[in-house]
Amino acid sequence: MHLPILLILIPLFTVFSLGLFAFFSKKYIIPLVFTSSLASTAIIFYFIFNRETRLPFSYNLGSWQPDLAINILVDHYTLVIFAAMGLMILLSVIYSLTEITRNKAKFYLLLNVLFVGIAGMVMTADLFNFYVFFEITSISSYALVAYNDKDISLEAAFKYLMLGTVSAVFLLLAIILTYMATGTLNMVLIPERLGNLPVLTRQILIAFYLIGLGVKFAIVPLHTWLPDAYVGVPITYNVLSSALIIKTQFFVLMRILYILFGLNFLQDNMITTILLVWGIFSMLFGHAAAFQQNNLKRLLGYSTIAQMGYVIIAFSLGTPAGIVAGSFHMVNHGIMKGAVFFAAGNLHKAAGSYQLNKMQGLADIMPKTSLIFVLLLLSMVGIPPLSGFASKWLILEAALEAGYLLPGFMIILGSFLSLGYYLSIIINIYTGEKDLSKKSSARAVGLKINEILPAAALTAVCIILGLYPAILTGLIDRAPEFLLEQLNYINIIIGG
């Protein structure tokens, strides 16, 4: 069965054929991109539905012996990102159909390069290929941030590029040091060889991995590129960045920490405690900074930083319940934030600006989109019948179960903080000057079906997950087995 490698190859061949097709006729671009993302989504859903019989699954490129070959691996922990990919790839392509008007071929080329990188990063089982796919993801991200060709997007792209390149240097340094210490880059062979090293060496390695990947998932002192980058980019990139890219980077960091170093080492050396405190700090800082923003996209960017804080807290608890809760929030936040960005993009069509004071009274012009938007914001806060409540409840439960009372309190405090700034957006949209329709900037616009569909579909998913969270927990409940137990992961390749 060659399905996992196809998940990397399909977008890769789309990239090459896009160049060819665009050379002959522009009208083949959209069908080609659509077909390839449909095929990728189908493969992902094949793994999701056949998880009991097919997983864990390892694919051996070139049929070398397992310790020498390039291994590609799909296990139950991978399904966390697969669940987000299955929804987001297709919906973001659907939304981008009308959003992207110039240089379509280039945009979809970059988008597919991004999909190659994400799929590769999630599935690869050695650090060499991880580094390659990491850089593929990063470079396409830099280019996509600069894509709109406005002053702010170029400036943000330069900033992101500086931080990203320096962080990539640290990541490469960590990978080289791992190789010097263990003599292999295969993630299956590293754990036992790393276990014999001095504690200080391993701590330095963890610090380098944390800095290298921390910039990418915007942990607080290293987050500065994210709000800037979010202002001037297409909504499609906003959605993909929030829902997939930063989640993938965090996903891989957790795999590196828990599989290579092991849960016991992390807990004995306070690494999990440091991460936990860092996560709380990240969350509170994100919420506090979101208060001061007057641009909707910047605000949502800071909110993403804060929500990543919840995920960091949940994962650093180190208990199976914590991993499940964190994974749930990773997918769920992707769904919610993706829908919020889609809806915000629709609102922008009427307001003509992302400045909050120019969005006053929008509910009169776009009642349905505003209603969806409000529902989603309430879900982000964690109001009961919606899915945000389910994920925060799971995290809170896991934190209390593991004996962390203060983090539990901080989670509730953070939710109240977020209620503050989301309420101010809601009040802004529903009240304010009613003469907006007279202004020249605001106009009633007919939304096309491909703009309504992604936001509506994700809102439906959000409500369904809020009522039946078991749909998603049933998908990821075996993830801790392959994250906390090094042997399970190693056996997939060596023993299987």
Place this chain on the structure above:
Amino acid sequence: MILVFPAIAILISMGIYAVLTQKNMIRIIIGISIVESAIILLLGAISYIPDGVAPILDQPYDTVVDPLPQALGLTAVVINASTTAIMLALVIKLYNRYQTLDIHEIRKLRG
């Protein structure tokens, strides 16, 4: 050979110092390039074996160098070239907009 590792450390520090202190965008890019080159030097240094030959095993050799860091080094060279290309492209675009290379004058974003 002993001197290679301190040299790499000095190069990395120099590069990061340049990134942190310089205002000119071209100089920042040069700083990043120095750091990246230092990393590639490190990759070369850790695979070095005295009298080692390239690991093309068409005939028996006694000592071959480790090919994996060299392969990683080649990959890193390609990646560095592409990031530098994107950086320079952005600098050209920014220079056309603002008519300056000073990073502090290009400041529409705050925070």
